[in-house]
Amino acid sequence: MQVKSYIKGEWIDRGESKDLISAVTGGPVAQMLEADLDYKGACKYARQKAGPELRKMSIHERAFKIKFLAQHLLERKEDYYELSTHTGATRQDSWIDIEGGIGSMFTLSSKSRIELSDLPYHVEGGHERLSREGTFVGQHICVPRQGVAVHINAFNFPVWGMLEKMAPCIISGMPAIIKPSPTGSYLAYKVFKDMLESNLLPEGAIQFIAADVPGDLLDHLNSQDSVSFTGSATTGQKLKSHPNIVANNVRFNLEADSLNCSILGGDVTPDMEEFDLFIKEVANEMTVKSGQKCTAIRRTIVPKERVNDVVEALKNRLQKTTVGDPGQKETRMGPLASATQVERFEQQVSSLLETTESVYSNGNGQHNGAFTNPKVLLCHRPLEVDNIHKVEAFGPMTTVMPYESNEEAIELANKADGSLVGSLFTANDDIAREVTLGCAPYHGRFMVVNRDCADESTGHGSPMPHMVHGGPGHAGGGQELGGARAVIHNMQRVALQGSPTTLTNITNQYIKGAETKEAETHPFQQYFEDLEVGEARTTDTHTVTEEDIERFADLSGDEFYAHTDPEAAERSLFGEIVAHGYFVLSRAAGLFVHPDEGPVILNYGLENLRFTNPVAPGDTIQAKLIVKRKTVRQKKAKDKFPFGIVYWDVEVTNQDDVLVAEYTILTLIKRREVLDMDIFEGNED
Template sequence: MTELLSNFIAGRWQQGSGAGTALFDPVLGTELVRVDATGLDLAAGFDFAREQGGAALRALTYRQRAAMLSAALKVLQANRDAYYEIATANSGTVKNDSAVDIDGGLFTLGTYAKLGDALGDQRCMLDGDAARLGKDPLFQSQHVLTPTRGVALFINAFNFPSWGLWEKAAPALLSGVPVIVKPATATAWLTQRMVKDVVDAGIFPAGALSVICGSSAGLMDQLQPFDVVSFTGSAETAAVIRSHPAVVQRSVRVNIEADSVNSALLLPGDVPGSAAFDLFVKEVVREMTVKSGQKCTAIRRVFVPEALYAPAAEAISARLGKTTVGNPRNESVRMGALVNRAQLNAVREGLALLRTQAEVLHDGAAHALVDADPALACCVGPTLLGAHDADAAHLVHDTEVFGPVATLLPYRDMAHALALVRRGQGSLVTSIYGSDPAALAAAALELADSHGRVHVISPDVGALHTGHGNVMPQSLHGGPGRAGGGEELGGARALNFYHRRSAVQASTAVLAALQAPAA
């Protein structure tokens, strides 16, 4: 029997009472560890986090909590090699792809540590300037942001067990709100190990950071009016969360990141061989293959002028053909596995569905696996599809295949291109490629309302841009419509979700004392 990972709740490590769910190596097929949350006293755990963890965190200033984030970062950096080993075994990712998750999470944690230090020795934040309520300026109104007196429940996705943890936990803990994280079962090992290393280091107050591995059953039932919940995953599960009595009846604040059919758009005028065209092709291929396309921000739809359909198909296919697929332990492999057999089946089914309305421009089946048994490994080669009639191919605009799959689509003119991009019904990110600053700016503003982030790539930033799919802590992450309507990160904006806004109406002397340095 493999090791059964413990849960950390109510200030102590506890194992579930069941046999547990096995986690597997998606390349070798071997069982790694088991997770289980059966029999845990969830009510007691949530109460402990609220009463013990919350009170202790709120007693500290932003700068003091930021120092804890910095200390946690040092612990995680010291154990970085172990995290890479877990990612290789449990997620099947090559080293560069593991870095997106692991180092991305650490970078985000460090960013919020620095941000919190800049907030200083305060326990609340002012929201705007004071406003006089009458002719006499002595009595005014000042909006303030104070930490919510509840717990933050995170229900995370399988594709980013490190970054998904810290991009949520960093702003929550900095805000003074205790965290209970429920990682996706398939890749819970890395999240659990990171939490264990930080907990064992004794950095945060008891109850500030908890992890529950295994089933999410009963977690939402524990939420009270001042708690918050943040979810990353499918639109179907998001709908269940939104309809839960905790949200509908107790007004629990909820943040959702759901499905997203993201796009890349090449503007007219940049022909094959131009710098913008080459940047476009390179980024499409990178987004199709990084983490085997298992990113919520990955490019799914690729838009080009009608005259460039064939040249773009040829250029993208040529680069995809150089991608080696297989065992991430092999130095020659550039793309590893999907996370498990269920995801492999889902990608195959989604690909078959899209192929009813699209042609195959580059067949992933042509990629022979390197150092991996096709009967065991959850590997699939990158596939580029194409549809000459972008308007009629409605499945392409509605279906997110969560793997190394994208579809090339031609447009007639800019009005047609913008309309096609919007058929994604709200996405996390779109990227626009071209060399005309005015045209790029106009397109960016036209698409901003239906996207959480607009990534504009012109030749002058070809070597500087952070990448279509890379979520930087300084920028907003989220998206309207089908993407969930949520907002995360965005620098200090992330703290808003964990604070309550209130208006304090008082004399100018009282208002001046609101942010007096903590004793």
């Protein structure tokens, strides 16, 4: 296999060939063709060719592209598993990288379609009233940036690292230039090539750099561009301080390896489930991906009286870890990614041994080539030693550190000055609260495990696409993933100000106070495509009677005194009998719902309900139904017809035009058109 660059719409077939070495056999598995590339042209191509095409689509259309791309890759996963073995990964290791990356695409696509606007941009949150009469308002929107995103990925997760960055970037409307680490780049290349051949993305949306160092790429970035880097803190800080990055304020997201910790709670004894769970987690984080994870547990913080118990339990578990060919079923841990990584790992362990003692370094398997063995170190005075909180040996190792109090455990956990993830194993929720809140400022993620959640826990070292991934200080201060947040990270937030009508026209989402247009045809008799944002239906009126209130109390069983007891109601906040809020809600529905069969399928939900003023017998209510926003839903095989979701703003007022209730109703409404996305069927992610 030749690993080549793909820029400006073509594969680059020239350059110097370099062998890419299998971590298992020590022989070449592929050749990387490193060329002198036109990085300035690549950036320009992405901005001018792909950028406008992506920005024409809505966020949901772009998200569907990512979903279909994930389906495309999933069908080819066995090809990736076969190749992944050469990176030193076992089947389980490869599952985290390959299906973890593809699964992230599914999740990010789904969360984006659920939480973000079905527009080229996202209308974020509600509007802000900036004036007394409400004629001047504010609204935040997040728009696509008109640049290119450069993704510089680490060697340890060739697939996941590429896909978890690329997916939200494309959904945001921004093309990407992907630069993997040469180590394992043959796997990233294979996945990239399949993405390109799917023809699902516009030309220029993704480009690929096969190189050790990305030349003068950073020199050609501007303020609309961004860089996301995963790797060592030293390299990340060097790139982040690049003169052009600084001069143009180019967005730079740094996710650096960190000395993550796991804490055994002071309440846990060896006979408790939490103790076994802790030992299992520490050992797993040492051996999964051979400890080559930015989230691995480097510091094992345990009560002083439990040190011997923990060390012995880790020894017993690690003795059962078979090190060898990752292609063999019995193998639990493969080699490091390269001989270079082994050399670095041994150097880092040697540095740590200057202030610690080795309590376990035996192995059960191969010892040559890129293979190494799990190692457990012990530091007796961790508060007095700095290098155990600064030097990271990137491989299968951890350092055990004793503590004497919760305060000391927190101090040790935070001593690394920022990590991607910390974890705590305890059955005591008071300890959980104290330690978690004490550690939270220094950790990007904090996992608390006990027997109640252990069976379904995804583990200390697994960044989930629903949750943010990143950490402060030494961990880089960056942030990735986090569901729809991952998309917003790549966009530009703009604070709009103006009249409600003007901002409604700009955003294509109704803002309260904007002018509306009365529908000539009842909205419930119109198809999805026919409904326009701002279109309204003002209903007839209804005068509320005491009989209405009595009948509703009888029907609902809600006999709260304010609705049924005149004497008690007189002493209440209202001073008289008032109608149930849910009567007002129900009667308003009766006013605006059209009884005849039509495109409306069903009521899908209700959001942001507020009862703003009481309704008493004799008050006359009226409702106004306004099209707030629309979202297309993909037609599934089980659906009889295609449809979309319409969000209706409902305002209920009384005879004095005073607002008594407001809320948003969601309805499913038939579409006339079958769209391209409807032809892709499969299980909903």
